[in-house]
Amino acid sequence: MSTVEGADPPVLEARGIVKRFGHVEALRGADFAVHRGEVVALIGDNGAGKSTLIKVLSGAQPHDEGEILIGGRPERFSSPVDARRAGVETVYQDLAVADDLSVAANLYLGREIMLGGLGGLLGLLDKRAMRRGAAEALEQLGVRIPRVTTPIAMLSGGQRQSVAVARAVIWATSVVILDEPTAALGVVQTQRVLEVVDRARDAGMSVVLVSHNMPQVLEIADRVEVMRLGRRTARFRAADATTDDLVAAMTGALVTEPEDADLR
Amino acid sequence: MPMRRPPRSDRPDTAATGIEPALGTRDRLHARLQEHLASAVSEFTAATALVVLVIALSFASPNFLTADNLFNIGSQTAVIAIIAVAQTMVIITKGIDLSVGSVAALAGVVGAIVVRDLGFSVWEATVVAIAVGAAAGLANGLLVAGARLPPFIATLGMMSAGRGLVFIITGAVGVYSLPESFQLLGNGQIAGIPFAIVITAIVAVSAAFMLSQSRFGQYVYAMGSNMEAARRSGIAVRRNLTAVYVLAGALVGLGGMVAASRVNSGQPNYGIGLELDVIAAAVIGGASLFGGQGRIAGTLIGAFLIAVVRNGSVLLGINIHYQQVIVGLIIWAAVYFDQYRRRRLEARG
Structure with a gap:
């Protein structure tokens, strides 16, 4: 890609984020950026600040200093609801799906389609529309589940994860953040989830992927941003990087901050 | 019943590939069953037990299958059923309401007092009783959702406080000398059908509709899940x-009013141990104490199962204390079944 620098601001950007927990500085001026239609992996050793940065970006924790920009506009998130309103959807490691509800109900949880007219005024759901919408959306993302009326509890781990990711992709308007989406999955199930990520990118969605799995990161991501000690210390184009490079950056042996233009 | 087992997920994931398209023109009943499959299984089991019991009792006692006896069972079960509906909503949110007996007594006593001392009509008194129940429910709800007390503790406190209030208000003496009209809800009839049964039916149908079709109902399951x-x-x-606790409290208030109306007096001792019956009804009907599951239909079946066991024991001349034992056995079986089901589901996840 050879877009003119500055013509296309990142869909999500963090600048100089500082986050303190008491005397501990978890983030010390962390930067991060993801552009439209891009899958960016965020990696770093345990304690590097990935999770904290994700929580700040998803509105789960307010930051102390620095700014978050959505499409170049500064935003202030005081809750995950704010972040979602700004188009940022997050899939947390613990998934946060309601096991007893159906797949369709989970996809629309908190954003139900209501019946028109009197039924809507009475607070009645348009279940049929939600079933149809859910089935179409899952079909588009290539998520295979037996039926949209199946309770989540009856799905396999991979299917649940796929549904959780799909839910985020469906509602996100700019960025989907995935925190270790495949950590607990087998090989086949992992592929399924990564396929969903691929399709989301193809549809123009931006994806932030937190992962420990270096080969996976290089396979799925367009770019990799490495964190160490609460800061971004390296950026790579996935196509140019090797697992060794990533490990070196994570351990502090390699520091590289190339110009934006070189990365795109 | 069209109840196929869902595909087992511990098979290799690829097995899902050939499965039918996610949604077709599948009939809605099936879709609804799928959504609440686990509850439906318990419901089906409890319903089967109820049917078997009814058939057996019909043969064992000539007095069982008579309109009089069935209406009798219906009226007796009405209060328990109404309050069990309330309990079911709370249980679905992973809560429990131990205060239903005390609150029902409080509502019934207050309802009786406003008729006797303030000359309220029975309808006005019913509104007052519902309001008393809703107020107690609001207190429960604020303690659970606001102060974040465990529901068991919040409602245990209300159970004690509510009972205390009843005794303070009445001086521990029943409220009598009520007009005949006070009996309308409990003993009156409408087109030959006991009024209490009509009220129960309206409450149950509305609650079931709300839980399954409204957004609020969806949130009730989501919160419990x-x-x-x-x-x-x-x-x-x-x-x-x-809101769930307020709504439940309002229903408990209504139930308390029906109960007072049945005995044409406000009884300060009413409803001691009632929480056990209604929790049992809900659990037997498939409501899970782990939250997220339960349906009104199941709860009604549970309430009637308990009522029929009691009624049948009386007709067959079985010692009254054995009834308690039988109900206890049913509760164990129901909860064991619930846990067994959960474990199997978790083993899959």
Whole structure:
């Protein structure tokens, strides 16, 4: 890609984020950026600040200093609801799906389609529309589940994860953040989830992927941003990087901050 | 019943590939069954037990299958059924309401007092009783959703406080000398059908419709299934959870009024141990104490199963204390079944 620098601001950007927990500085001026239609992996050793940065970006924790920009506009998130309103959807490691509800109900949880007219005024759901919408959306993302009326509890781990990711992709308007989406999955199930990520990118969605799995990161991501000690210390184009490079950056042996233009 | 087992997920994931398209023109009944499959299984089991019991009792006692006896069972079960509906909503949110007996007594006593001392009509008194129940429910709800007390503790406190209030208000003496009209809800009839049964039917149908078709109902299940997920989905958990307790309290108030009406007096001792019966009814009918599951239909079946066991024991001349034992056995079986089901589901996840 050879877009003119500055013509296309990142869909999500963090600048100089500082986050303190008491005397501990978890983030010390962390930067991060993801552009439209891009899958960016965020990696770093345990304690590097990935999770904290994700929580700040998803509105789960307010930051102390620095700014978050959505499409170049500064935003202030005081809750995950704010972040979602700004188009940022997050899939947390613990998934946060309601096991007893159906797949369709989970996809629309908190954003139900209501019946028109009197039924809507009475607070009645348009279940049929939600079933149809859910089935179409899952079909588009290539998520295979037996039926949209199946309770989540009856799905396999991979299917649940796929549904959780799909839910985020469906509602996100700019960025989907995935925190270790495949950590607990087998090989086949992992592929399924990564396929969903691929399709989301193809549809123009931006994806932030937190992962420990270096080969996976290089396979799925367009770019990799490495964190160490609460800061971004390296950026790579996935196509140019090797697992060794990533490990070196994570351990502090390699520091590289190339110009934006070189990365795109 | 069209109840196929869902595909087993511990098979290799690829097995899902050839499965039918996610949604077709599948009949809606099937879709609804799928959504609440686990509850439906318990419901089916309890319903089967009820049917078997009814058939057996019909042969064993000539007095069982008579309109009089069935209406009798219906009226007796009405109060328990109404309050069990309330309990079911609370249990679905992973809560429990131990205060139903005390609150029902409080509502019934207050309802009786406003008729006797203030000359309220029975309808006005019913509104007052419902309001008393709703107020107690609001207190429960604020303690659970606001102060974040465990529901068991919040409602245990209300159980004690409510009973105390009843005794303070009445001086521990029943409220008598009520007009005949006070009996309308409990003993009156409408087109030959006991009024209490009509009220129960209206309550049950409305509650079932609300739980299965409304957004609020969806949130009730969502909160009980995963409170954190509900919160992250932007559901106003505190407000909705409080509303569940208020609604439940209002129904308990109505139930208390029907109970007072049946005996044409406000009894300060009414409803001691009632919480056990209604929790049993809900659990037998498939409501899970782990939250997220339960349906009104199942709860009604549970309430009637208990009532029929009691009624049958009387007709067959079985010692009254054995009834308690039998109900206890049914509760064990129902909860064991619930846990067994959960474990199997978790083993799959």
